[in-house]
Structure formats: structure tokens, C-alpha cells
Amino acid sequence: MSEKIILDYGSGGKASQRLIKNLFVKHFDNSILSKMDDAVLISDLQGPLSMSTDTFTVDPVFFPGGNIGSLSVHGTVNDVAMLGAIPKYISCAFILEEGLEMDDLDKIVRSMAIAAQEAGVLIVTGDTKVVPKGAVDKIFINTTGIGSVIADPSPSGSRACPGDAILVSGSIGDHGLAILSHRQGISFETDVLSDSQNLNHLILKLINELGDVHVLRDPTRGGLATTLNEIALQSDVEMLIEQDRIPIREEVEGGCSFLGLDPLFLANEGKFICILPQESAARALEIMHSDPAGQGAAIIGEVREERKGKVILRTGLGGHRLLDMLEGEQLPRIC
């Protein structure tokens, strides 16, 4: 029988030490972490810094295209990067449910190490707690990231200007559909994989080459529609989006129509919205297409002045309608 996590592992005693050494220090493998002091000394970050924290809970923990470990690194790396920053260091805190398989934890931690290495960040400090069965669902991970901001001025949701072009870095809805279909035990002919990935390298290229990028934001929870609405409100502008130009994979489109979901409201974990002056749009698209993380990128609309705070969708037919935020969860309907 394989080993399971027991409460002792979070006691701070010998068992905890063993877990830290044999698992975290081994996989995350860097000289700062292995010092094992109460806190880490960071001496090479200067100027404006970008910092972000997020707690990850996902059911299922392992999903097509990733797991909670890779997701917890990608999510925080991307959030730090959205300010036009180079993510450098990450902390992580685990809350583990008693009875979690050690093999599963090992896989998760290994995925975190790989994701961190790909992003070029170091996981430098962490914490582990084990709670009794039922107190959490298998595993919760919090990660906090920090990095130096290189964009000046740095991108912000309040900087979208009328006339700007709106780009998205790739296909929409993959992660949300991968999770939901897996959760419902439904598999489609072509498996839909989560898009969970690091975006920091592509963002660095954009900033380096284009200079001023007005808005960068990753449309995670609530999806593209919700994030566009947030930006429209923050910047007090209208967003006009061309439905035809929004990149959506055929499998995702099909799966959504089967499950009665709208891909525009599904979470993404490896895509970003980029809003910048019209004259930089073509170059931005080229840069995205030349990077593995921006393959499906497209210009999907423009920022306008008219209906402030609203997102308007120009439909495939050429009609117009509001693209609103989602109002809670959809419930099964009657006819």
C-alpha cells in the first residue's frame, strides 16, 4: 500500500522535517530554500516591484493538461507578470488533507518545480499544514510571487484608451471546459486540455519590443467576458468585440454547446488580454504568434468612447448586443 499523509507531517516535529527535506527541498532544489531559515533574504530586487498572491483549490486535483501544482505556479507567475514585471521568487503554503496519497503529493510538487523552472522563478520559502480528513478537499496551495517591474508606465486595467486595439493571446475556454467536463465524467472525441501555462516570457518580449502596453490581464475566473467588463468599468470606456474574431477551438465550441455553457465565461489559465495603441497591434500579434504561448492570438476588438463601462458584442450576423458579466451559476432549466 502506498504511503499516505498523516497529521504528524504538519506537526513541526521530525515527521515534518522529513517531508520538507525529502519532498520540497529535493524538488524545488535551490540554495535559498535549502538554508531553511525562518525567512528568506532577498537582496537582488530593486525599483518598483510587482507582488501577487492566490490560493488554489481545484476539483479534480489532476486534470487533462495539468494539476493543482503546475496551476499554482502558472497562476501566480502570470499575475505578477501582468504588471509588466519579471517574476523572480515564489513562496508556497500547503494545506493537506490527512490521508492524501504521498505519491500524488510527490507528483504535484514535481509539477510545481517544473513550472517554476520553466518560468525562471525560484520557490524560496514555504509552509505545510496537515488537517483532519474532511477539513479541506485533498490539497489547497497558496502561492505568492514577487518580481521587478520593467514596464514604465506599467500596464493597468484603468489605462484602456478609446482607439486602442484589444488582443487575446490564444483560444478561449479551454481550461474551464477541461475541468468541467472532467468533473462531470464526460469525455469528448478530442480531449480538451487545460491551457495552464506560464506567460511571463511572452509578456517580457512584448514589453521589451513595444514599450507602452496599456492593459495586460489574464481572464481567469469569470472568463473573457467578465474580465473585459472589469476593464471597461475600470477605464470607463466601451469595448466593442467582434464575436467572429474570438479564437475558440472547435472541440471547446462543441463541448460547450453540449453542456449548455458559454465559452466566453469559462476560466482560462494560460491566456491574456492585451490592450494597446492601434499602431502597435500588428507587431504585437506577430510577437505573440512567434511564441509558443501565443499561437492562437488574435485582434478581437477595439476600445471606444460611446457606452462607457459596457462591453458590446458584434455578433456573427453583424447585430449588436451587450456582453454582460455572469450572474452567479447557471441552473438546470425547465421548458
Next chain:
Amino acid sequence: MNLLSKFKDPELCHNILGQIKQDIQGDFRFMEVCGTHTVSIFQSGIRTLLPGNIVHLSGPGCPVCVTHDREIAAYLSLSQKDVIIATFGDLMKVPGPGGKNLKLAQAEGARINIVYSAFDALNLAKENPDDKIVFLGVGFETTAPTVAVTIKLAKDQGVKNFSILSFHKLVPPALKALSADKDIRVDGLLLPGHVSTIIGLEPYLFLAEDYNMPAVIGGFEPLDILQSILIMIRQKNDGKAQVINNYKRAVSDLGNPRATKVMNEVFEPSDALWRGLGNIPGSGLAIRETFSEFDASLIYDQDLPEVDEIPGCKCGEVLKGLIAPDKCPLFGTRCTPAKPVGPCMVSTEGSCAAYHKYKI
């Protein structure tokens, strides 16, 4: 081009739109009586493409919205008794008299289970033999046959702790009431695709014969809807109304005789209360005496309590197409999808909710 994308094809749609613009004479007011049509007309942007003299009205086509305050009061009162209520999720947040709804009742201790079908409710009864399960039967001809099958199954299997509170409604009698109402000026009816798959063409024929009302059974894709509008406009121009099945790929003129048979076996037409339209003779479905052991209104002696209407809510007028949702003084201010005052703002297929979600 696959079949479905053909019905979304912009070129084909614009072709029909061009013909609509060419043929229309004066104003044309059409009403759809199916929530799925309402949503599709907004979602595809058709509303903003039609010429200005076409007025689009949403009728009583959302089963949640037409459920009467007294019916809501009845199931809320039933939820206070020693039963487990099994219901479609849609009904949970529908506000009844005094702003009460099933969600609040649940918070106060009522036992309520969300189910996806009457069949799930029957299973719930079998899994919990010591509890009494009541399924809330709300919906049109589309839902009623499966409920009927479930009741028959319960009888065959001798399930004793399962019953239905039937507030099912029939579409044709409501259309009759609408057509007969002199206040409601409608030039054509877009008939519901889903309901028609069950009942077919025949039950609508009176619309043309008795009321000279153009009426078209239409599908839900943009091309379906535009074609149906064009057919209605041409009928009006000719002065000769007909009932047309323009959704032949899904609807047989005869409907689904097996479904209607089982529906008629278990239910019989009864008078029913509709929000906005009031009492319409023969527009409801009561459980027949042979199956009375499954009739929750008899088992629990549950009548329809007299109640005051929700103050300020104009759902009744909205459902009759007398006012557009955004003309209700509460629309978007006191009444929003997050805090709905009336049922038309709750259901995803309600006209107030659709206006709020999609209208620019």
C-alpha cells in the same frame, strides 16, 4: 457546410433580412411564446438588425414566469409541511408573495432538493422510503409527458411516498386568450419549437381559422427565426393567415403521438391561473382520478391561497406584450438579476432577464 452552421450562416440570414425589408408594409408586431426564442433573438443580435417598424414582443413563453403568485404561495406553503420538495433549480429563486422563495424557505429549515427531472425525484423517493417526496410539476407540454411517464412508473412499482403538485400549463389555450384579448395587438405569433415537437400543428389551427392570426412554428437558429418572420409578414400582406410548420427538421406535423397519449392518460385539462393572463379555461393539467394517489394537492389538501400581488412588478403586462420590460419602473434599479423583484427577472429565459442581459 454542415446543417447547423447553415442555419447560422450570415449570408443566408442577410438574404432573408433583405427580403423582410423589401416586403414589410407599415408596422409589424410579432410575439414569440418560447423563452428559448427570446434568448436566441437577443443573443444572435437579430433584434438590432430588424428594421425599426418591426416590433418584437416576448409573450408568456417562460414556464417559470407564468407560474401564478397563488401557485407559488401554494408550493411555499406545502414546503412547510412534513415533506421533501423536489424541484427544478429554476424555481428556487422565484419570488412569491412577500418576496419569499424556496431558497429562503430552505434557509428556514424546509427540506428542498434540486433535481433534473421528475424521474430523479422518483428515485429520491425510492432511496428515502421514510420521507414523503413532492415533485413540483411546472412546465409546458414539453415537460408534462415525462412527468406522466414517471407517475405511471411510480404506480407500476407501487411507490407510496411520491407525489406531484401539478401546475403544468398548455400553450394553445393561452394563445387563444391572447388572440381574443382586444388590448393585445399582435400581427403574428412565432410558435414554440420545443412544445410543437410534442403537440404538432393541429392544436394551433384555430389561430388562423378563428382569429386570422399568422402563426409559424420556428426553430431556434437565426435563419429559422428570420424565415419565420418573413413568412408571417407575407401572410399579413396577403390578408390570409395560416399556421405553418417551418421547423420540419425537428417538428412533425403530427407531433409526438406517444408523448401526448401518455400525457392524456395521466392528466386531464383543467382551468389554470397564469401570471398576467389570469384564469384560462382548460389551460392546465390536473392528475386524473385513476392516479389520484400521486396528486399532492389532494394528499396534502393544498389549495391555492389568496395572496396580494407583488407591489410594483409589471410581469403581467410584460408577459402580455403590453409593455417592454425596460418600461417597468423597477427595471434595472430595484429589480436586477442579482435582486429580482418579479419572476421574469429570475429565469434565464424570462424577458426581463434577457433585456437586462443583452439589450444595449
